Amino acid sequence: MAKKEYKFNPQTLTYEVIAAPFQVRFYRLLRKILIGFILVSIVNFVFSYFFYTPKMYKINRDNSELILKYDLLQDKINAASQKIKEIKQRDIQVYRPLFAADTLQLSGIYTEYPNKKYAAFAGDHFEPVMQAAWKDLDAMTRLIYLESRSMDELQLLSQDKEKMALSVPAIWPIDKRKLRGSIGAFGGRNHPILGRYIAHKGIDLGAATGTPVYATGNATVIVDKNGGSGYGKQILLDHGFGYVTRYAHLSKVLVVPGQQVKRGKVIGEVGSTGRSTGPHLHYEVMYMGNNVDPINYFRRDMDEQEFERIIASAKETTYEAD
Numbered sequence: 001m002a003k004k005e006y007k008f009n010p011q012t013l014t015y016e017v018i019a020a021p022f023q024v025r026f027y028r029l030l031r032k033i034l035i036g037f038i039l040v041s042i043v044n045f046v047f048s049y050f051f052y053t054p055k056m057y058k059i060n061r062d063n064s065e066l067i068l069k070y071d072l073l074q075d076k077i078n079a080a081s082q083k084i085k086e087i088k089q090r091d092i093q094v095y096r097p098l099f100a101a102d103t104l105q106l107s108g109i110y111t112e113y114p115n116k117k118y119a120a121f122a123g124d125h126f127e128p129v130m131q132a133a134w135k136d137l138d139a140m141t142r143l144i145y146l147e148s149r150s151m152d153e154l155q156l157l158s159q160d161k162e163k164m165a166l167s168v169p170a171i172w173p174i175d176k177r178k179l180r181g182s183i184g185a186f187g188g189r190n191h192p193i194l195g196r197y198i199a200h201k202g203i204d205l206g207a208a209t210g211t212p213v214y215a216t217g218n219a220t221v222i223v224d225k226n227g228g229s230g231y232g233k234q235i236l237l238d239h240g241f242g243y244v245t246r247y248a249h250l251s252k253v254l255v256v257p258g259q260q261v262k263r264g265k266v267i268g269e270v271g272s273t274g275r276s277t278g279p280h281l282h283y284e285v286m287y288m289g290n291n292v293d294p295i296n297y298f299r300r301d302m303d304e305q306e307f308e309r310i311i312a313s314a315k316e317t318t319y320e321a322d
């Protein structure tokens with residue numbers, strides 16, 4: 001209570017209250033409000049320091065729930081990441097080798113994004129939880145992208161697969177029933193004419209002069225040298241997919257360079273031209289520039305009927321360049 005001011009009135013012989021001026025009264029009121037406010041604030045501050053308000057209780061509970069939910073989310077992300085990694089593993093070990101495709105390399109696919117991408121979480125109380133989840137999701141997204149690129153590539157290769165199956169050398173270059181004597185094997189041997197040990201880059205198939213020689217896979221004729229070298233008259237066929245075949249010591253060459261030939265097409269006739277002791281076909285298979293054993297490229301499961309069917313269908317072929 002503010003002190004009241006009195007004044008003696010000689011007429012009434014009493015003390016009368018002097019009303020304070022308005023400004024002073026206003027000031028006093030303001031002071032009261034201010035003091036009251038400060039007091040309430042102090043009490044509130046002290047109270048809330050030791051006790052939670054109902055609102056804070058709620059916020060706290062919400063936060064705990066949020067962390068729990070983030071943990072569950074992280075578990076789900078980990079499980080999904082694991083699945084993607086398994087798919088990637090299967091892709092590398094099973095699907096890509098089916099098409100002889102190397103492991104797909106995309107630069108930066110395993111590089112984490114710079115930290116500034118996650119700047120929005122910086123200083124946040126839950127930064128570690130949030131950032132880990134985002135980083136894992138980003139890594140997963142990059143792996144999904146890698147796998148989708150790999151699938152695209154394999155799809156293209158699978159379209160080529162049929163063409164590849166028809167092109168890779170896969171049949172005997174002469175009719176097996178017309179073979180004479182034993183087969184000159186691939187690898188090292190004492191050369192019958194040169195009289196010294198040299199590598200034999202193909203196999204020798206003895207047969208009578210004039211025996212038809214077949215293209216062992218769909219190909220383009222790339223060379224047709226008539227004599228000159230030790231190979232005599234020879235044909236080289238480019239099958240694509242890294243494969244080239246050579247047919248040497250021929251008596252006749254029936255194709256020209258640039259010509260497209262189908263598997264089973266008669267391309268020449270057995271002879272004994274070049275460095276040869278008697279009529280035979282010298283047959284080579286090269287893969288990526290290296291000579292490989294042609295025996296491995298004769299389809300073992302092919303019976304005579306199938307061989308004849310291939311030869312017959314080659315006769316009807318319509319896509320030769322000539």
Ligand SMILES: [Zn+2]
Pocket residue numbers: 184200202203204281282283
């Ligand atoms: Zn030979």
